[in-house]
Amino acid sequence: MIFGVFFVFFCSSSAVPQQREEKQLEASVESLVSRVAHVKSALHSFIYKLENEYERLTWPSVLDNFALLSGQLNTINKLLKNEKTPSFRNQVIIPLLLSPDRDEDLAKLTEQRVPVFSHEIVPDYLRTKPDPEVEEQEKQLSAEAARIGPDVAQKQIQTLNKLCSNLLEKLNNPRDDRDAESAAIRQNKPSFNPADTNALVGAVAFGKGLSKCRPPGQVAAGHPGQGPMISGGPTLQQVTIGGGSSQQAGIGGPVAPQQQGQPGRRPGELG
Structure with missing residues (x-):
């Protein structure tokens, strides 16, 4: 009788902490799911801005999104590091049912990303190690790191530390110092050539250095008996003859001068 009472008391006392741990684990999982949903919503919003609002997206807005994430x-x-949060590494997920058929509840729970829970999907979604491709890349990087000697690795580390130190120093400098340095650099490096500026002013104001040749097709004024060139071609020319009568020469042929004392003949008259 006493042994039976002790056994019942022991079972009930051991069941109470187990129930407490299960409730604590359930609450931790719910809180974690809620936090992950917030991260997911922020990622969706940021990706939408990058894809649809990139033209008016400013750098401070991008920094704000990164700060939120x-x-x-x-x-x-x-x-996860809280003392009240149970260690999720001690929890094991075991699939109880695998089926190649579509599961509507699973699809709704995963937002249509996992419609079935089959033998093909389980190794990927319940994997506790990286993908084989990632593991292979890690092995290659480890092999390359092992081939580098300690001296070379130390030199590379020192170079990287020097670059990081210089970058941090520039970032930590006040903005006024950076503006002063930029102004000094702009003053030391002129942005124009004085000789080119003087030549341009002389050409615009006084025509200095400009060519005096006339463009083709124009005839200087003051030459009697020669009219402007016809735009049809260089072999056509119109000639004006004194005395009130005009005569047009043949194409490309010379114009015969009119003899003094002879009146001009009309077309069709014989000499």
């Missing part, structure tokens, strides 16, 4: 991820890390 960083804060949400830090919150998730703090939640």
Whole structure:
């Protein structure tokens, strides 16, 4: 009788902490799912801005989105490191039912990303190690790192640290110092050539250095007996003859001068 009472008390006392751990685990999972949903919403919003509002998207807005995502991820890390949060590494997920048929509840729960829970999908979604391709890349990087000697690796580390130190120093400098340095650089490096400027002013104001040749097709004024060139071609020319009568020469042929004392003949008259 006493043994039976002790056994019942032991079972009930051991069941209470187990129930408490299950409730604590359930609450932690719900909180984690809620935090991940916030990160997902922020990522959706940021990706939408990058794809549809990139023309009017400013750099401060991009930094604000990155700051929001960083804060949400830090919150998730703090939640996982909290003492009240159970260690999820000790929890094992075992598939109880695998089926190649479509599961509407699973599709609704995963927003239509996982419509079936089959033998082909389970190894990818319940994987606790990286993908084989990622593991192969990690092996290649580890092999390349092993081939580099300690001296070469130390030199590369020093070079990288120097670059990072210079970058941090520039970022930590006040903005006024950077503006002063930029102004000094602009003053030391002129943005124009004085000789070219003087030549341009002389050409515009006084015509200095400009060519005096006339463009083809124009005839200087003051030459009697020669009219302007006809635009039909260089072999056509119109000649004006004194005395009130006009005569047009043949194409490309010379014009015979009119003899003094002879009146001009009309077309069709014989000499």
